[in-house]
Amino acid sequence: MTTAKHPALPVNRRQVLKGASALGLGAMTLGLTPAWASPWGQTTAYPQGTESGPEVSLAIRRAAYPVAGRDARPISINGTSPGPLIRLKEGQDAVLRVTNLLEEPTSIHWHGLILPPDMDGVPGVSFAGIGPGDTFSYRFPVRQSGTYWYHSHSGLQEQLGHAGPLIIDAAEREPFRYDREHVLLLTDWSFEEPATIFRNLKTGEGYYNFQERTVADFFADVEKHGFTDTATQRAMWARMRMSSRDIADVTGSTYTYLMNGHSPNQNWTALFKPGETQRLRIINGSAMSYFDVRIPGLTMTVVAADGQPVQPVPVDEFRIGIAETYDVLVKPEADTAYTLFAESMDRSGYAIGTLAPRLGMAAAIPARRRIADRGMEAMGSHAGMDMSGMQTEEHAGMMGPNQPDSPKLDHARMISMDSSGMAGMDHAGMTGMDHAGMTGMAAHQAGGILPAGTVQPGARLDQPGIGLDPRERRVLVYRDLKAIRPWPDRRPPGRELELHLTGNMERYMWSFDGKKFSEVTGPIHFAKDERLRLILVNNTMMEHPIHLHGMWMELENGAGELIPRKHTLNIKPGERLSALVTADAEGSWAFHCHLLYHMDAGMFRVVKVA
Amino acid sequence: MKSRIITVGIGTSLVMLAATGSHAEDGYDAPHDWPSPITEHSRGSLLVDRLEYASADKGEDALAWDFRAWYGGDLNRLYLKGEGENVQGDNEAAEFENLDLLYSRLIAPFWELQGGIGYQGGIATDDHPGRYFGVINLQGLAPHRFETDIDLRVSDDGDISAGLEGEYDLRLTQRTYLQPRVEIAVAGDDVPAFGVGEGLNSIRTGLRLRYEVTRKFAPYLGVYWEKAYGETADLARIEGKDVEDTGIVAGLRFWY
Numbered sequence: 001m002t003t004a005k006h007p008a009l010p011v012n013r014r015q016v017l018k019g020a021s022a023l024g025l026g027a028m029t030l031g032l033t034p035a036w037a038s039p040w041g042q043t044t045a046y047p048q049g050t051e052s053g054p055e056v057s058l059a060i061r062r063a064a065y066p067v068a069g070r071d072a073r074p075i076s077i078n079g080t081s082p083g084p085l086i087r088l089k090e091g092q093d094a095v096l097r098v099t100n101l102l103e104e105p106t107s108i109h110w111h112g113l114i115l116p117p118d119m120d121g122v123p124g125v126s127f128a129g130i131g132p133g134d135t136f137s138y139r140f141p142v143r144q145s146g147t148y149w150y151h152s153h154s155g156l157q158e159q160l161g162h163a164g165p166l167i168i169d170a171a172e173r174e175p176f177r178y179d180r181e182h183v184l185l186l187t188d189w190s191f192e193e194p195a196t197i198f199r200n201l202k203t204g205e206g207y208y209n210f211q212e213r214t215v216a217d218f219f220a221d222v223e224k225h226g227f228t229d230t231a232t233q234r235a236m237w238a239r240m241r242m243s244s245r246d247i248a249d250v251t252g253s254t255y256t257y258l259m260n261g262h263s264p265n266q267n268w269t270a271l272f273k274p275g276e277t278q279r280l281r282i283i284n285g286s287a288m289s290y291f292d293v294r295i296p297g298l299t300m301t302v303v304a305a306d307g308q309p310v311q312p313v314p315v316d317e318f319r320i321g322i323a324e325t326y327d328v329l330v331k332p333e334a335d336t337a338y339t340l341f342a343e344s345m346d347r348s349g350y351a352i353g354t355l356a357p358r359l360g361m362a363a364a365i366p367a368r369r370r371i372a373d374r375g376m377e378a379m380g381s382h383a384g385m386d387m388s389g390m391q392t393e394e395h396a397g398m399m400g401p402n403q404p405d406s407p408k409l410d411h412a413r414m415i416s417m418d419s420s421g422m423a424g425m426d427h428a429g430m431t432g433m434d435h436a437g438m439t440g441m442a443a444h445q446a447g448g449i450l451p452a453g454t455v456q457p458g459a460r461l462d463q464p465g466i467g468l469d470p471r472e473r474r475v476l477v478y479r480d481l482k483a484i485r486p487w488p489d490r491r492p493p494g495r496e497l498e499l500h501l502t503g504n505m506e507r508y509m510w511s512f513d514g515k516k517f518s519e520v521t522g523p524i525h526f527a528k529d530e531r532l533r534l535i536l537v538n539n540t541m542m543e544h545p546i547h548l549h550g551m552w553m554e555l556e557n558g559a560g561e562l563i564p565r566k567h568t569l570n571i572k573p574g575e576r577l578s579a580l581v582t583a584d585a586e587g588s589w590a591f592h593c594h595l596l597y598h599m600d601a602g603m604f605r606v607v608k609v610a
Numbered sequence: 611m612k613s614r615i616i617t618v619g620i621g622t623s624l625v626m627l628a629a630t631g632s633h634a635e636d637g638y639d640a641p642h643d644w645p646s647p648i649t650e651h652s653r654g655s656l657l658v659d660r661l662e663y664a665s666a667d668k669g670e671d672a673l674a675w676d677f678r679a680w681y682g683g684d685l686n687r688l689y690l691k692g693e694g695e696n697v698q699g700d701n702e703a704a705e706f707e708n709l710d711l712l713y714s715r716l717i718a719p720f721w722e723l724q725g726g727i728g729y730q731g732g733i734a735t736d737d738h739p740g741r742y743f744g745v746i747n748l749q750g751l752a753p754h755r756f757e758t759d760i761d762l763r764v765s766d767d768g769d770i771s772a773g774l775e776g777e778y779d780l781r782l783t784q785r786t787y788l789q790p791r792v793e794i795a796v797a798g799d800d801v802p803a804f805g806v807g808e809g810l811n812s813i814r815t816g817l818r819l820r821y822e823v824t825r826k827f828a829p830y831l832g833v834y835w836e837k838a839y840g841e842t843a844d845l846a847r848i849e850g851k852d853v854e855d856t857g858i859v860a861g862l863r864f865w866y
Contacts, residue, residue: 105645124640124647155649198826203655204865207825210784238754241720504719506751509684516684517648589641590647604648 011480051078053088053142058108058160060130060152061101067161067189068256068263074189075152075162082185082261083150083164090145090171091295093125096138098130105129108138109153109590110166111323111547112307112567117587120255120363120549122153125606127588129154137442145170147281147305147325149185156194158596159287163187167281168307175484176312178279178329186320186342186351188255188286189263198597201249202508209253211348211371212243230233242541244373245346246505247466249542249597250288257289259342259351267362268353270340277331278355279303280340284320287596290345290543290570292319292468293326295338295355300328302476306566308552311482318476319345319465321545321570323594330355337361345467345543347371363605374541374573396551449533452492455558456535458536458576465543465572479555480562481564486542487554489582490561493533496578497524501539501571501593501603508601510540510593516602523608524591527585535578538571545570548607550589553579568594583609644647654681655866659777662861664695664834668852671698674859680714687714689724703735710745710761721750728763730804742766755779770798771806785822789830791815800841805849807841820863828863 038119051058062075079214088094100106107129109121112398119140123129130136150165165183190197200207213234221230262268272278280300284291294317302313304327312329320326320342332338337356344350347369354362455461462474503510510516526532534553536546545568552565556578563580571577586609593603660676661784674695680687689712696704712726724747731740743763752758757777777791795811818832837854838846846853 091722120645124644128644153647199653202653204825212781212784214781214783216783235754241753332636504684506720507684507716516650518650577819600648602648602650606647 007597015079015567020480029416049083049202050087052087054092055097056086056095057097057099058086058416059085059099059101060106060108062103067191067261068258069266070188070191070203072191075106075157077162077164080261081161082187083162085164085183086150086166088142088166088168090168092142094138094140094142097135098481100130100132103132105131105154106152106157106162107154108150110138110147110148110150111548112119112146113140113166114143114550114552114585117550117585117589120166120403120589122549122590123586137419142168144168144307146304146309147183147283147327148307149283149285149323149325151285153590154601155288156198156596159188159190159194159197161187161189163285165281165283165285175309175381176278176279176329179276181279181281182355183260184270184280184282184340184342184353185260185285186283186289186291187261188250188289189258189346189505190254190256191249192254194287194596197250197254198600201597202601205506205508206246208249208253209243209245210251210253211247211346212245213373237376242505244375245371246374246541247346247371248289248344248348249508249595251346252344255289255344255349257286257291257342257344257349257351259340259353262353264350267598269359269361270353270355271359272332272343272355272357274333274335274357275331277329280328280330281325282320282328283325284322286322288322290319290321291342291351292345293319293340294318294366295330295340296363297336297338298330298332298355300330302480303327303329305481305564306568309473309484309566310564311484311562312473313476313480315476315480316473317464317468317469319570321543321547321568321594322596323547323568324566324570337363339363339365343368347467366411371468374466395573437464449493449496452490452580453558453560453563455556455576456576458537459557459575459578460572460575461557461577463572465570478555478570479559481555481557482559482562483564484562486561487552487563487565488579489531489580489584491531493580494531496533496535498535498537499524501536501538501540501544501546503542503598503603505541508597510595510598510601510603512603516600517604518602520605523588523606526607526609528583528586528609530583532581532583533578534581535576536569536571536574537576541573543570543572544603545594546592548581548589548593550585550587550607550609551581551583553581555579585609612748651684652681652683654679657865659863660859660861661864662830662832664857664859666855666857668855669857670697672702673698674861682714685716687722688712689714689726690733701731702737704830705732705738706730708743708745708761709733710743710747712745712747713751714747718750720749720752723748741804752776765801767801768799769801769806771794771811774797774806787820787822787828789818789820789832791818797842802845805842805845807843807845810839811835811842812838816859818859818861826865830859830861830863832859832861833857834859 058077060077062073065072065074065076065081067074074081098108107121107123117139118126120126141522145168148166150166151158165185256263260268282293299314302315304310306325318326336359337354340353340355342351461479462477464470464477468475500513502514537545547568553569554563554565556563589607591605592599656679658677662674664672664674672695676693678689678691680689690823691710692706693708694704694706708728708730710728712724714722714724717723726745728743728745732738743765745761745763747761749759749859759775762772774794780788782788793814797806797808797811800808814836816832816834818830820828820830823827835856843853
């Protein structure tokens with residue numbers, strides 16, 4: 001690619017040259033990849049491909065461009081897909097000019113940034129969007145630091161690689177030190193058009209799932225657990241018309257999982273010098289994929305979550321929900337290669353890279369684990385169901401014998417619980433358990449409202465989630481996250497707002513409180529400057545990464561004054577989580593599930609702070 | 611009677627379909643020229659559940675089909691369903707056992723209630739007698755994942771009949787399915803011209819082994835057994851047809 005291929009680009013000459021040199025490097029060594037994915041990481045010596053603030057120009061286009069070594073047509077930003085690293089500094093006034101060279105409207109949302117509502121980049125909520133040929137200038141003061149990312153908020157464009165990392169250097173020294181940093185942006189690429197994927201999800205249930213249970217699994221379970229237990233379990237799932245293997249809607253059967261734009265075969269490599277401390281900024285920029293990240297042979301020390309510093313937590317593995325970011329420190333001492341392994345939650349594939357002292361090295365690739373079956377869980381935490389819509393899966397997440405999440409629950413007990421619980425699992429039973437009952441139950445415990453920071457009944461903060469076994473290795477759980485110091489607003493919540501995450505898998509309808517975006521009238525209201533508790537109850541069988549724009553959510557994980565704050569919360573099936581919100585950001589904000597196709601299917605609301 | 615059923619059926623379908631186009635107001639005070647942050651689209655799909663050649667042990671071979679196409683949104687859809695066969699070697703044109711145009715509404719998470727008009731007979735041929743119906747259907751996924759379609763019909767002569775179709779997919783591998791299916795027909799009135807007697811008319815069952823080359827394209831092989839009962843069986847005997855038959859089928863299941 002040369003400058004001649006950027007006709008009439010309103011990017012400045014410096015950026016064109018930068019882009020060209022970055023692509024030149026890429027073409028020589030690694031294919032056309034973003035230059036911030038340089039082997040030596042982001043040090044002052046290797047600034048190519050980084051668009052440094054405060055003023056940045058970005059051109060969005062769709063063009064032929066290889067992905068995973070094959071012809072593809074992703075959306076590129078300044079010539080790369082995923083886009084360039086945008087580097088800002090806390091305290092700057094950023095000016096980000098985005099030029100749309102697509103034939104359709106586009107947008108960029110700065111994920112996790114606290115900024116004015118008209119700069120948030122959500123078409124129809126923050127602004128009108130950026131029309132074809134138009135340039136929109138985002139201007140906002142940078143008031144935070146850490147690891148974030150940016151992506152399109154228009155239609156399904158994010159699935160086409162319209163995303164990139166956004167790093168804000170702190171004005172003051174961060175509470176940890178490191179010698180070198182690498183960005184690990186995880187994405188899921190498909191050679192199918194996003195609209196085709198969405199259509200397949202809408203018309204063919206389980207379309208991408210090639211790990212469903214078969215007759216063979218039944219007999220294997222009979223051998224392991226006996227006929228009665230197995231038959232009881234399977235009958236329960238059959239009655240519910242659900243699949244216990246429904247871990248991911250879109251899987252490795254169509255996705256190639258990418259690390260910094262590299263497929264597993266291309267083996268992106270990050271370089272280190274033995275003894276150096278490496279800061280890995282891991283961003284889940286995928287459309288639909290949860291990843292479990294580990295580096296066999298190295299302990300990772302989690303030092304930030306969603307861009308915000310946390311007290312160090314040493315772990316061997318962590319799950320990263322869509323749109324979440326984690327910063328970890330690793331200190332490889334040996335002159336050897338390590339595998340950066342990000343396995344998809346449903347085990348249908350992985351993104352992979354190598355952390356090595358020299359280029360051309362590779363370490364062993366861990367064996368992929370088997371897909372886990374979702375199990376059964378007592379109905380307690382997720383009883384409040386609204387049957388007014390066609391949305392609610394009558395039977396929310398459950399866990400059971402096959403679920404390593406629950407080592408304390410023995411098999412026999414689970415089964416007996418299952419069979420007794422089943423009676424309540426039909427429609428009629430569920431309708432009887434109403435909303436009011438739930439709220440009453442929670443309220444009962446503290447004569448009104450639980451104290452700030454308290455874990456809600458129904459939260460599973462000690463569990464890493466489906467398919468992860470904390471007995472095998474140390475796995476990060478939400479309970480581990482503790483802020484360095486208390487966040488500024490120490491007020492207790494003045495009120496509670498409970499929202500249910502609902503869906504209909506058969507029709508691929510997703511919603512809040514049983515209503516798709518097209519079915520709701522009016523936004524969710526936050527009073528300006530109020531302190532409120534947002535309670536999220538997952539009535540579905542799937543994890544949902546819930547993202548609130550414009551304001552932090554302080555996750556009530558039992559850490560008292562040191563509860564962590566996040567922009568995206570992963571809610572496990574059947575789980576009930578709460579977060580404290582300071583509604584200090586006047587204006588309209590998007591609030592949605594960050595599974596791209598769930599959002600597009602209606603799991604989206606507008607929050608209005610006034 | 612015939613024209614009234616058709617008019618009412620089409621009218622109902624169109625009115626209900628029109629209702630699907632209107633969505634709730636956005637409900638927040640964004641300027642009018644801003645787009646909606648989430649846009650819903652109507653879509654359509656065609657499923658040919660069975661397109662098969664049936665080789666009967668006693669009777670004639672036949673080419674049979676069973677399809678359903680829909681267009682609409684999540685809750686409201688317009689369906690066209692067709693099931694029929696062309697008996698080989700009888701020098702007669704193909705006959706639709708039913709060709710239904712239905713408005714469909716999702717009434718429960720797994721169930722659609724459908725209503726509209728149906729037709730039985732030949733298309734553009736005089737080989738088969740034809741008649742029209744008012745049709746009500748309940749289509750959905752019953753507990754234990756049984757695909758179910760129950761229909762109740764009133765013909766233009768006021769004759770009542772009902773049918774039940776059930777299918778179950780037993781997953782042998784990620785791409786191979788064993789599918790038992792059953793069809794039961796009953797009638798409230800004798801209609802000799804269509805070979806229908808009062809009471810239980812017939813039971814057809816089959817077992818098909820299907821391989822999904824892709825999710826959307828799956829050839830299969832299978833066997834079936836069918837039997838007519840009661841007065842329906844008597845009518846068949848009078849016409850010199852077999853009351854009970856078995857056979858093998860080879861066919862395709864595909865959808866878009």
